[in-house]
Amino acid sequence: xxxxxxxxxxxxxxxxxxxxxxxxxxxxxxxxxxxxxxxxxxxxxxxxxxxxxxxxxxxxxxxxxxxxxxxxxxxxxxxxxxxxxxxxxxxxxxxxxxxxxxxxxxxxxxxxxxxxxxxxxxxxxxxxxxxxxxxxxx
Numbered sequence: 001x002x003x004x005x006x007x008x009x010x011x012x013x014x015x016x017x018x019x020x021x022x023x024x025x026x027x028x029x030x031x032x033x034x035x036x037x038x039x040x041x042x043x044x045x046x047x048x049x050x051x052x053x054x055x056x057x058x059x060x061x062x063x064x065x066x067x068x069x070x071x072x073x074x075x076x077x078x079x080x081x082x083x084x085x086x087x088x089x090x091x092x093x094x095x096x097x098x099x100x101x102x103x104x105x106x107x108x109x110x111x112x113x114x115x116x117x118x119x120x121x122x123x124x125x126x127x128x129x130x131x132x133x134x135x136x137x138x
Contacts, residue, residue, distance in 0.1 A: 001043055003033070004042045004043075006020060006040045009047055013050050013051055013054060023050070027072075028053055028064065028067055028068060028071060029049055029050055030046070030049075032046055060106070060109070066105075070102065073095060073098055
């Protein structure tokens with residue numbers, strides 16, 4: 001398995017060391033392994049997870065709180081798979097409901113983003129019309 005020092009990871013993903021440490025502090029990423037000299041070593045899987053978090057923030061507009069909630073749900077889901085008792089079914093029902101809420105929230109966010117995209121598209125068309133009119137008058 002390949003491991004990367006924090007400087008290498010920051011270059012790969014485009015965030016600061018402080019951001020990576022903060023993500024670790026708030027539980028968005030699991031703490032990386034450390035050398036005897038306390039140097040953080042991130043696995044390829046860690047880097048992949050960081051990239052997913054950044055993509056969710058940048059592309060989907062998720063807040064850190066929303067990402068924390070999602071990661072918490074994922075951990076609960078993983079734990080539910082490990083359980084083999086009656087509680088597992090109850091836990092799975094609760095998780096199902098929470099995940100449905102997340103899907104609904106994402107669907108609404110996408111609807112709003114699409115509406116905003118259409119507004120921007122309309123503005124571009126209006127600007128193009130103005131530019132065409134300016135060319136005709138000169």
